[in-house]
Amino acid sequence: MNKFWRRFRRNKLAMAGLVILVLFVLSAIFAPFLTPYDPNRANLRERNQPPSKEHPFGTDDMGRDILARTLYGGRISLSVGLVSVGISLSIGVVLGAIAGYFGGFVDTLIMRLADIFYSFPFLILAITISAIFGPSIYNTMIILGVLSWPGPARLLRAEFLKLKTTDFVAAATALGARPGRIMFRHILPNAFSPLLVSATLQVASSILSEAGLSFLGLGVPPPAPSWGNMLNRARPLHVLAGMPWMWVAPGIAIFIVVLSINFVGDGLRDAFDPKQELQ
Amino acid sequence: MWRYIIRRVFLQGIPVLLGFTFLLYLLLTIAPGSPVSHLRGVPNIDEAVIAQREAQLGINEPFIVQYTKWLGRVVRGDLGLSFDSSRRPVAELILERMPATILLSVCAIVVGWGIGIPVGILSARYQYSIFDYIITFFAFVGISIPSFFFGLILLYIFALKLNVLPAGGFFLAGETKTLLGYFQYLLLPTLTLGLSDIASVARYMRSSLLEVVGQDYLRTARAKGLSENIVVYKHALRNALLPILTLMGFMIPSIFSGAVIVESIFAWPGLGLLAIQAVNERNYPVIMGINLMFAVLIFIGSLIADISYAIADPRIRYE
Numbered sequence: 001m002n003k004f005w006r007r008f009r010r011n012k013l014a015m016a017g018l019v020i021l022v023l024f025v026l027s028a029i030f031a032p033f034l035t036p037y038d039p040n041r042a043n044l045r046e047r048n049q050p051p052s053k054e055h056p057f058g059t060d061d062m063g064r065d066i067l068a069r070t071l072y073g074g075r076i077s078l079s080v081g082l083v084s085v086g087i088s089l090s091i092g093v094v095l096g097a098i099a100g101y102f103g104g105f106v107d108t109l110i111m112r113l114a115d116i117f118y119s120f121p122f123l124i125l126a127i128t129i130s131a132i133f134g135p136s137i138y139n140t141m142i143i144l145g146v147l148s149w150p151g152p153a154r155l156l157r158a159e160f161l162k163l164k165t166t167d168f169v170a171a172a173t174a175l176g177a178r179p180g181r182i183m184f185r186h187i188l189p190n191a192f193s194p195l196l197v198s199a200t201l202q203v204a205s206s207i208l209s210e211a212g213l214s215f216l217g218l219g220v221p222p223p224a225p226s227w228g229n230m231l232n233r234a235r236p237l238h239v240l241a242g243m244p245w246m247w248v249a250p251g252i253a254i255f256i257v258v259l260s261i262n263f264v265g266d267g268l269r270d271a272f273d274p275k276q277e278l279q
Numbered sequence: 280m281w282r283y284i285i286r287r288v289f290l291q292g293i294p295v296l297l298g299f300t301f302l303l304y305l306l307l308t309i310a311p312g313s314p315v316s317h318l319r320g321v322p323n324i325d326e327a328v329i330a331q332r333e334a335q336l337g338i339n340e341p342f343i344v345q346y347t348k349w350l351g352r353v354v355r356g357d358l359g360l361s362f363d364s365s366r367r368p369v370a371e372l373i374l375e376r377m378p379a380t381i382l383l384s385v386c387a388i389v390v391g392w393g394i395g396i397p398v399g400i401l402s403a404r405y406q407y408s409i410f411d412y413i414i415t416f417f418a419f420v421g422i423s424i425p426s427f428f429f430g431l432i433l434l435y436i437f438a439l440k441l442n443v444l445p446a447g448g449f450f451l452a453g454e455t456k457t458l459l460g461y462f463q464y465l466l467l468p469t470l471t472l473g474l475s476d477i478a479s480v481a482r483y484m485r486s487s488l489l490e491v492v493g494q495d496y497l498r499t500a501r502a503k504g505l506s507e508n509i510v511v512y513k514h515a516l517r518n519a520l521l522p523i524l525t526l527m528g529f530m531i532p533s534i535f536s537g538a539v540i541v542e543s544i545f546a547w548p549g550l551g552l553l554a555i556q557a558v559n560e561r562n563y564p565v566i567m568g569i570n571l572m573f574a575v576l577i578f579i580g581s582l583i584a585d586i587s588y589a590i591a592d593p594r595i596r597y598e
Contacts, residue, residue: 116295119578120299129306132307132310133311134311204423259424
């Protein structure tokens with residue numbers, strides 16, 4: 001593990017990404033200490049104010065402080081990203097492991113199901129399901145998680161196909177270990193590094209998807225702030241043209257966080273790559 | 280080749296489409312609420328009126344009956360009638376909107392690949408140069424910036440502040456369709472939709488070329504005394520372009536997903552806008568029709584990508 005950390009640390013972009021990401025996570029957690037304002041409290045006397053000393057990022061059309069909403073919005077956007085990837089991994093890991101380990105009919109069935117999920121445009125299905133079940137934070141997490149399981153499943157299936165022919169698995173089988181134990185105690189830990197890389201990158205795309213859904217009004221519903229639904233409120237052309245402070249802050253927040261996660265993911269991939277040893 | 284296409288269509292395409300439409304229809308019917316639930320808000324409404332409306336739309340029957348009927352009609356080319364008051368045929372609605380979405384998607388793919396491939400090649404050719412670092416960085420930016428944020432920035436600068444391009448839409452009623460007009464309306468939506476493709480194609484192209492460049496037959500080419508330019512552009516490039524072709528199949532679904540957002544920002548009158556409207560109205564036939572349409576387009580796209588891969592690379596057999 002030390003070796004990976006040393007290699008990871010050499011990657012300047014990945015380190016910068018990690019630091020920025022930690023800052024964002026901390027500022028979301030400690031939001032109440034960083035701003036005196038309640039993100040959901042309307043103040044009709046202070047509507048549509050440009051950035052000032054009292055409101056560094058200005059206020060929105062209901063007089064809510066944009067900085068407060070951006071900080072608290074980070075809680076929602078980051079947790080939707082993490083939880084949805086958690087859901088997608090739990091489904092994907094189990095199905096991928098089963099498909100790769102047992103092969104045959106079960107494998108065909110699971111992979112055909114994955115094909116079905118791959119064969120439609122993600123966002124169109126996401127808006128369809130979100131609209132029929134009603135947009136909410138939890139529905140957004142579930143929709144994004146359930147629709148993206150084929151990614152980790154395919155990855156893990158490939159790892160299992162590769163690892164199941166190795167000697168240590170043969171040894172475990174010879175000792176009489178049951179399939180469940182071989183799959184999750186012996187093989188899964190060896191597939192950890194590619195899984196971690198793909199999960200990291202998936203958090204980035206999940207945050208983008210949540211923002212996209214919320215931007216269309218079918219993700220996290222107002223008044224709770226999410227970066228995507230803050231941009232949604234700024235869509236009328238007079239807001240877009242005359243009050244850019246309303247959409248610039250959340251937009252930049254999404255961009256910086258996703259960029260940082262992508263840098264970290266890329267750094268992890270390089271750090272785990274055995275070919276890097278040679279250089 | 281024809282045998283391969285027929286096998287793909289019958290063994291993969293049709294089962295996947297059946298499974299997909301079955302699951303989607305099931306979701307639509309088990310979800311809380313229904314296309315007539317707004318009627319329950321009307322004061323003093325007679326239950327009989329609601330039941331009559333349900334019967335009219337054919338949603339009073341059990342799921343499996345509804346789905347079988349829908350499927351039976353689809354096989355004969357009939358996608359049903361829209362649930363809204365116009366009751367127009369869904370096929371007509373979709374055909375009306377499809378050209379705009381296809382035009383936008385094709386333009387975005389052309390821009391994404393047209394720029395992404397040469398940039399990726401140059402980036403690999405001059406690996407570790409300043410140019411390479413800048414491109415690598417911008418590729419990260421391109422895949423990380425949310426398309427709607429990028430679209431809003433373009434809209435803000437070019438349409439609202441500089442006022443040089445329209446703020447969305449696609450030809451006003453009665454406007455003559457000139458080539459310049461197409462360009463003006465298409466430019467911002469195409470860039471918004473194509474940006475992430477430029478970035479990811481450039482990244483794939485770069486790593487694909489770098490992988491090929493290290494191989495033995497290129498060492499042979501260099502040993503023969505060929506110049507580095509001929510080695511890279513003539514020998515390596517052909518082989519490096521092959522894996523990029525397969526990428527095409529993967530990118531079509533994401534282009535269509537992106538189109539939904541881009542159409543919504545720029546009021547582009549395509550299928551994406553129709554989809555958003557339909558899901559908000561719970562217009563089942565339109566939702567099913569659009570999803571089916573996209574699934575078919577994606578299947579055809581991946582089939583074309585695989586066939587062109589097999590044509591381009593003689594080592595690949597139709598399996």
